[in-house]
Amino acid sequence: MNATQTAQSLSFEEIVRSRRAMRRFDQEANWDPKVIDKCLDLAIQAPNSSNMQLWQFIRITKAEAIQEMSRLCMGQGSAANAKEIIVFVARPDWWKKHAQFNISKIKAQESNPKKLKRALEYYEKYVPFFYNQDSMGILGFFKKILVNFMGIKKPMMREAGRTDIRISIHKSVALAAMTFMYALKGEGLDSCPLEGFDSKRVKKFLNLPSKAEINMVIPCGKGIPEGIYSPKNRIPLEEISQKL
Ligand SMILES: Cc1cc2nc3c(=O)[nH]c(=O)nc-3n(C[C@H](O)[C@H](O)[C@H](O)COP(=O)(O)O)c2cc1C
Structure with missing residues (x-):
């Protein structure tokens, strides 16, 4: 199973194992924005602290706005290439x-x-x-x-x-972001979570109030093999897992 293969009905294990941080997206591939509606609807099924759901999702869909976001994401290729960018925002307010x-x-x-x-x-x-x-x-x-x-x-x-509460809210937003990325993979599509962005400028661009905090910026699209920069290297489980 390769990371950019179209997924018809992938098992959860296949989704998890084949998801990769995708830095390039197919510019010719068809794009149906409805898939994002579906994946965000799955994202809000994520567990979250006290069911407070202090998350907001801002969809960047227009080409000029995507280009501006890419500039604010330090010109990262994944953002410049994206068919859509979703900004996951923490809303303590x-x-x-x-x-x-x-x-x-x-x-x-x-x-x-x-x-x-x-x-x-x-x-x-x-x-x-x-x-x-x-x-x-x-x-x-x-x-x-x-x-x-x-x-x-x-x-x-x-x-x-x-700060403790900020961390708690960000944990829940990140779980929604993860659920979203797996849902997208389940649809045969790809994403790249980003924290390399100018949070101050992104907040200004999105007209967000000062109390809102950007959790992750997620460019999405149909991945291409060149969008995967390295093999998936993981520290062996035995090294980082222990039983008490
Ligand atoms: C919170 C977070 C922030 C990340 N920020 C960036 C980023 O700014 N740019 C980027 O290219 N990748 C970014 N990544 C992707 C990671 O580099 C990638 O997930 C990691 O190298 C493991 O590769 P894999 O996702 O393909 O398994 C980020 C991932 C996470 C979870």
């Missing part, structure tokens, strides 16, 4: 809205009073405790002191600072 989404779902779906109380408490008490952060990290600083103090006697989540 959406936490109240998304907590409210979960609260309304729970209220509509949960009939057991005990479970309802526990679930509501989670989104009305714990979620605000962790997600309500100020831009200076002052609130988070005091929250961290509090959880570390509470953690003296019993196990406690220590990640209550502003």
